[in-house]
Amino acid sequence: MTFRATILTLYPEMFPGPLGHALAGKGLAGGLWALEALQIRDFALDRHRSVDDTPAGGGPGMVMRADVLARAIDAASPAGDPRPRLLMTPRGRPLTQARVRALAAGPGAVIVCGRFEGVDERIVAARDLEEVCVGDVVLSGGEAAALLLLDACVRLIPGVMGKAESGEEESFAHGLLEYPHYTRPQEFEGRGIPEVLTSGDHARIARWRRAEAEAATRARRPDLPVPPCDGTPTERE
Known part of the structure; x- marks a missing residue:
């Protein structure tokens, strides 16, 4: 179809x-x-x-x-x-x-x-x-x-985006605004990439991203109810 x-x-x-x-x-x-x-x-x-x-x-x-x-x-x-x-x-x-x-x-x-x-x-x-x-x-x-x-x-039609998961981890996909993104260079005008994102600890990165998404949603879109987490504790760094 x-x-x-x-x-x-x-x-x-x-x-x-x-x-x-x-x-x-x-x-x-x-x-x-x-x-x-x-x-x-x-x-x-x-x-x-x-x-x-x-x-x-x-x-x-x-x-x-x-x-x-x-x-x-x-x-x-x-x-x-x-x-x-x-x-x-x-x-x-x-x-x-x-x-x-x-x-x-x-x-x-x-x-x-x-x-x-x-x-x-x-x-x-x-x-x-x-x-x-x-x-x-x-x-x-x-x-x-x-x-x-x-x-x-x-953009959500299969085959249009390079990776289907690109449509899964983004704002509103799970009721939250999206977490912030970073890439090279490691430092830009005195601002570095959060250490957690270069730690290689994927569970810790997932917790950080969830916490950042929740914080952004509460601060910028207080009209959106923050959905409950899956029970995994969150952290902000």
Whole structure:
């Protein structure tokens, strides 16, 4: 099963963008995953290819029309398509690594990129859209958010990263932020590598990394509950 992403956007030229480079790009070229970007305006019926209209009740900006979006979604995701339909919006549930892993293990996704003031609310229920938020910020449109989501998913597809375990020991993989990393040179501007990392004692290194991950999580993300350890005492050096 190949992970297949379909993007519904007013700017299909933005894709694959950065996903066409580095490991994601190699995976795309190698057929490990697939991507298509569809122009929403192609599903408008008037000669101006209108996709938006003024908001009901008044107010600034424009709102993307439900009927145009419905035709675009139906074309991209006909009956029987098992892929979830996502709407990138700051009103959505926060994207988590757990949700990313679930998406990466599935058949792909159909991703709707909103613009203007947003989309007609009726399309969310009418086409069973899962509203997804990538952060407490407002972007010009859903395209940048879609790229972020896809990057997070694609890197977990088997064969994309050099080593599968690279996706296991990282931030959020076990409910913690990742521990700090070091490499050569041994000393940099008077700062050395922690002695424990050059000790060769793997059990001690594991305890140090766990302690550092817990400390970073408590200090930087107090909203994340620190999961219980496996019983191995921790140490910080």
